[in-house]
Amino acid sequence: MIGRFGPKRLRIVSRVCWTIGLSVAAIPFVFPLLWMVSSGFKSAAEIFGSPSIVPREWRWLNFVEVFTYQPFAQQYFNSLYISVSVTAITLVVASLAGYALARLRFAGSSLVGLFLVSALMVPEEVTIIPNFFLMKRFGLIDSHLPLILLPVFGPHGIVATFLMRQYFLALPKEVEEAGRMDGLSTFGIWWRIAIPLSRPALAAVAIITFLHSWNQFLEPLIFVSSLDKFTLPLALSNFTDPYGAPLWHLQLAATSLSVIPILVVYLIAQRQIIESFALSGVKG
C-alpha cells in the first residue's frame, strides 16, 4: 500500500497532473490561431453557422478575394520593406553608438548614456503628437519615412543600443588591440573585429526589431492614410462591408496570411527568438 504512493509514483502522478493542467491552460493560446486559419477557409455564411474546426467546404476563394478587395499585396510588401529597413538601419546605428559607449573614451560619454536611459522612461505617446507635426512640416505625412525613422531612434532603438553596448563590453579587448597594432582604424576595428564577433547580439536585436516594426499599430494609424500605403496591422481590420461591418471570412483569411509566415519562422527558430526577447526584456 505504501509502495503505491512512494516518491517515484508520486512524482509521476504530479507530472501527469501538471501536463494535463498545462494542456488545458494552453487552449486559449493556441486555439484562436487554429480557429483563425479554419475560419479563413469558411464562407461568409458558414463562418458563424458551424462551430466545427474543419470547414464544411474549403473556400480557397477567400484568399483570392483578400487581394482583390484592397491592395493587399502592396500592403504586405509595405510591411515587409519597412520592417527590413528599420531592422537594417537599427543594426548599423545601434551598433555604432553601442560600440562608442562601450569602448571609446570621450568627453560626454556618460552624459550621452544618461540621456538615452532617461528617454526610455518616457512613453512614446508623450512625444508622438509633436512628432506628428514635425513630420507634417517636412511633408512626410502619408509616407513611410516616419514609420522607419521613429522606431530607429525611439525607445526601441535605444534598447538595441544598450544591448549592443553590453555585448561589446563583454568581448575580449585584446583582439581589438591587436587589430589596432596591425594598423586598423577605429572604424576598421568596429567593422572587421567587433561586428563579426557580435553575431549573437546582432541576431537578437534583428529579431526583436523586425517583430516590433512588423507589429506596429499606433504609428501607421497616425501617419498613414491611403490604402496603398497601409501596413498589414492596419489593413487587417479594413475588410468591411459598405456599412463598416467586418467581413470576417476575409479578415481572418488576411490575418492568417499575415501571421502564418511569422509563426513558421518562430517554430523553426523558437529557441533563438525566445532568448532574444528574454535578453531585451531584462535590459529594457
Added chain:
Amino acid sequence: MGNPAPSTAARARRASWLTLKAREAMEAWLFVSPTVAGFLIFFAGPLVAVVWYSLTEWNLLTQQMKYVGLANFRDALFENPDFWHVVRNSAVFAVGLVPFNMMLALTLALGLSGRFPGVIFFRTVFFAPVVTSAAAWAIVWKFLLQGESGFVNQLLATVGIAGPNWLREPDWAMAAVIFTRVIKMVGLNMILYIAALQAIPRDYEEAARLEGATNWQVFRWITWPLLGPTTLVIMVITTIGSFKVFDHIYLMTGGGPENGTLVLAFYIYEQGFKFFNVGYASALALIMFAIVMVLTVVQLAIRRRDT
C-alpha cells in the same frame, strides 16, 4: 648630416600621441552622432514641444496657437468629467491585468522551468502569442467573442450557459480585453521568470529538503524571495505596459461600449488625432507620463523598503 629622421619620427609620434585622445573622442562622436541626432530631433525637441503645446490652445481653422497657461490641465483635472472616468478605466485595467498576468506567468514558469519531455513544446505554445501581432490577436479574439453566434458563446451554450455579448457590455468588455491582453503578453513574463528560476542554485532547495521542507515552504521561503528583483522588474514593465494599452482597445471595442473601455492612451489618441484638441491631448500625454513615473517610483520605493 646627423640623423634627423629619428627626431622627426619621435616628434611625429609625440604629436600623434597628443592628438590620440582628441582623435578617439572625435571618432566616438562620429559613432554616436546618428543616435544623438535622432535623440535630439525625435525625442528632446518633441519633449520640449509637447510641454509648449500643453500650454496652448489651437485653432485648426486659422492654424493659430494661443497661450492659455495651465487651462488644459485645469480642464482635465477639474472640469472635464471624462478625464477621471478615463483614469479610473486605466486603473481598473491595470489592477485587473497586472496581478492576473504575473500570477499566470509565475505559475507557468514554475511548471516549465525544469526539464521534462514536452517542456519546450509548452514554452513555445505559451510564447507564441507574443510574436503574433497585437492587431491579428485582437481581431481573432473579437471574432471569437461575438454575441450569440460567437464561438465562445456557442461553446458556453453547449453546457447550458448563456454568455453575455462580451464586447458590448461595459464590464464584460473590460474583462474580455484584459483577458485577451494577458494571454497575448504573459509569455514574455513567463520567460523572464523561467530565466530567473533557472539561475537559482539547486543547493538551497536541496538543503531545505534535507531539513524536511515542504514544496510550499521551499517556494515561500527560498524561491519567492530570490525571485524578488525579477518580480519587481516584471511588475514595473507590466504596469507601464498596461497604461499604454492601445491596439487591443482600438480594435476590439473602440473605447466602448458607453466609454466602458476608454483608457488613457486611447483617449489621448482620440483627443489628439481625431478631434485635434492638440493642446488638451498634449496636457493629457504629460499627465500620463507623470502617472507612469509615479507608479514606477512607488514600486521601486516599496521594494527598497522591503529588502
